[in-house]
Amino acid sequence: MNPGPRPASGSAPRRGPAAGGAPPGPHAGVRGGNAEPGGAEEDDLLALARISARRSGAPDGRGGSPDRAGAGTAGEPAACGDHRDDGRAHHGGTHHGTHHQSAHHHGAHGSAAHDADWDGARRTAARAARPLPAVTVPSAEALGCTLATSLEALTDLPSFDSSAMDGWAVAGPGPWRLTGQVLAGESADGPLEDGTAVRIATGAALPPGATGVLRREHGRVTGPEPSHRQPSEPGVPHTQPHTQPHTQPGPQVLHALRGAPAPGQDVRPRGQECRSGDELLPSGVLVTPAVLGLAAAAGYDELAVVPRPAVELLVLGDELLDSGLPRDGRVRDALGPLLAPWLEDLGAEVVASRRVEDDAEALHRAVAGSSADVVVTTGGTAGGPVDFVHPVLERLGARLLVDGVAVRPGHPMLLAALPGGRHLVGLPGNPLAAVSGVLTLAVPLLDALAGRPLRPRRRVPLAAAVPGHPTSTRLVPVVLRGTHGGAGGEAVPLRFNGPAMLRGVAAADGLAVVPPGGAAAGTETEILESVC
Numbered sequence: 001m002n003p004g005p006r007p008a009s010g011s012a013p014r015r016g017p018a019a020g021g022a023p024p025g026p027h028a029g030v031r032g033g034n035a036e037p038g039g040a041e042e043d044d045l046l047a048l049a050r051i052s053a054r055r056s057g058a059p060d061g062r063g064g065s066p067d068r069a070g071a072g073t074a075g076e077p078a079a080c081g082d083h084r085d086d087g088r089a090h091h092g093g094t095h096h097g098t099h100h101q102s103a104h105h106h107g108a109h110g111s112a113a114h115d116a117d118w119d120g121a122r123r124t125a126a127r128a129a130r131p132l133p134a135v136t137v138p139s140a141e142a143l144g145c146t147l148a149t150s151l152e153a154l155t156d157l158p159s160f161d162s163s164a165m166d167g168w169a170v171a172g173p174g175p176w177r178l179t180g181q182v183l184a185g186e187s188a189d190g191p192l193e194d195g196t197a198v199r200i201a202t203g204a205a206l207p208p209g210a211t212g213v214l215r216r217e218h219g220r221v222t223g224p225e226p227s228h229r230q231p232s233e234p235g236v237p238h239t240q241p242h243t244q245p246h247t248q249p250g251p252q253v254l255h256a257l258r259g260a261p262a263p264g265q266d267v268r269p270r271g272q273e274c275r276s277g278d279e280l281l282p283s284g285v286l287v288t289p290a291v292l293g294l295a296a297a298a299g300y301d302e303l304a305v306v307p308r309p310a311v312e313l314l315v316l317g318d319e320l321l322d323s324g325l326p327r328d329g330r331v332r333d334a335l336g337p338l339l340a341p342w343l344e345d346l347g348a349e350v351v352a353s354r355r356v357e358d359d360a361e362a363l364h365r366a367v368a369g370s371s372a373d374v375v376v377t378t379g380g381t382a383g384g385p386v387d388f389v390h391p392v393l394e395r396l397g398a399r400l401l402v403d404g405v406a407v408r409p410g411h412p413m414l415l416a417a418l419p420g421g422r423h424l425v426g427l428p429g430n431p432l433a434a435v436s437g438v439l440t441l442a443v444p445l446l447d448a449l450a451g452r453p454l455r456p457r458r459r460v461p462l463a464a465a466v467p468g469h470p471t472s473t474r475l476v477p478v479v480l481r482g483t484h485g486g487a488g489g490e491a492v493p494l495r496f497n498g499p500a501m502l503r504g505v506a507a508a509d510g511l512a513v514v515p516p517g518g519a520a521a522g523t524e525t526e527i528l529e530s531v532c
Contacts, residue, residue: 131451212261379429409499410436468518
């Protein structure tokens with residue numbers, strides 16, 4: 001699902017990071033780390049599955065539970081889905097690095113009980129930054145930016161009375177004597193007198209004195225037709241038609257087949273769409289191709305916009321491969337190909353996407369040396385032996401605004417304010433967990449920097465019950481069934497929703513927000529837009 005047309009990479013104006021950071025939200029400084037041992041997240045949900053199984057009479061949560069779907073294909077609906085939510089690999093083909101999610105951070109970083117509430121984390125991200133400074137750019141470079149000021153008409157639209165149809169501009173009742181023609185971009189030779197008409201093209205300026213337009217299919221012309229004669233020199237045969245008509249003596253007369261047009265019929269009057277000074281669009285609107293067209297029609301050559309936030313994507317992990325099959329304990333990088341175009345679709349300008357080795361100094365150099373408004377990292381946010389995001393942030397003097405969120409998958413995500421007004425979004429390394437982090441923290445932060453209003457929330461009833469985590473929100477891939485124009489219908493949960501899986505989200509229309517404890521069939525549930 002798309003918030004708007006994807007701007008071409010590099011089309012937005014470039015500038016340095018925002019000067020000065022915004023005050024932190026109410027969660028600023030709260031260390032929400034999860035002091036869970038590796039795999040504790042899975043243990044929580046497996047325990048929940050066993051409870052559900054006992055209630056239904058099955059021996060345990062690993063088999064016989066009514067909320068475990070049978071084998072199926074990607075995109076196949078299920079009553080509840082696969083609700084395991086650990087940080088380890090379930091599927092080697094899409095897992096983004098076991099060690100990055102083996103455990104969340106420990107010790108002084110707190111425990112899972114201190115994770116930020118999911119909705120509160122979103123609000124904190126939305127308040128973490130002010131809009132970037134406005135810039136004035138040629139209109140063609142404004143695509144994907146946000147209007148910094150309202151768009152006001154610089155002229156009446158249309159700026160003159162014009163014909164809405166091909167046909168004849170007529171004056172008074174018919175029949176009419178034809179006296180010429182007016183094409184788009186031309187002006188009439190003079191006013192029309194009653195009883196006269198001129199051929200006219202759609203969009204051409206209406207001659208003064210015209211009372212209406214007679215459509216081409218509603219009129220008939222009688223009288224001498226233009227003939228084509230070719231001048232020739234004596235003794236030279238006629239070989240090519242002459243392009244200039246020669247009209248025989250006598251007027252041509254236009255007759256209406258369905259009566260004379262009513263006054264003003266098929267005329268676009270001046271100012272029909274707007275008058276000079278009218279507000280066409282408010283500030284905060286995304287500049288789409290349609291907005292560019294409107295701005296051009298209204299007379300704009302330049303637009304004042306809030307530019308797209310510059311994002312640098314740092315993909316962490318020595319275990320990642322760029323090509324071929326997974327092998328020798330290494331896996332394909334799923335997040336590089338996923339995140340860069342998605343962040344562009346979300347309104348960012350991805351200025352760089354690069355791999356960073358599992359080395360604290362390398363990560364420090366990459367983050368400290370970035371001039372992007374937002375640095376996005378993948379992996380390294382937990383407490384494993386090569387999870388260096390927290391130590392690097394501390395070394396840089398960053399301020400943690402969100403440090404762990406009570407959401408599955410993706411609870412080790414974080415948001416930090418960097419010196420100089422920049423920000424860092426730390427995503428978990430598992431693919432679906434990273435998607436969760438983007439929707440929870442990156443989307444509201446990018447919208448704030450771009451000066452866009454809060455996105456409308458859409459709620460759709462669930463087609464089937466979805467089990468929940470005891471204390472955390474769950475984000476579950478769903479397909480929307482029976483929706484028309486964005487309304488009605490229901491959300492069908494998909495099976496492949498483990499944190500290391502992309503099969504479900506690739507087939508999904510969105511992610512359902514399932515509250516702690518789960519949601520019954522028919523429950524109205526918020527749906528977040530999925531990866532485009």
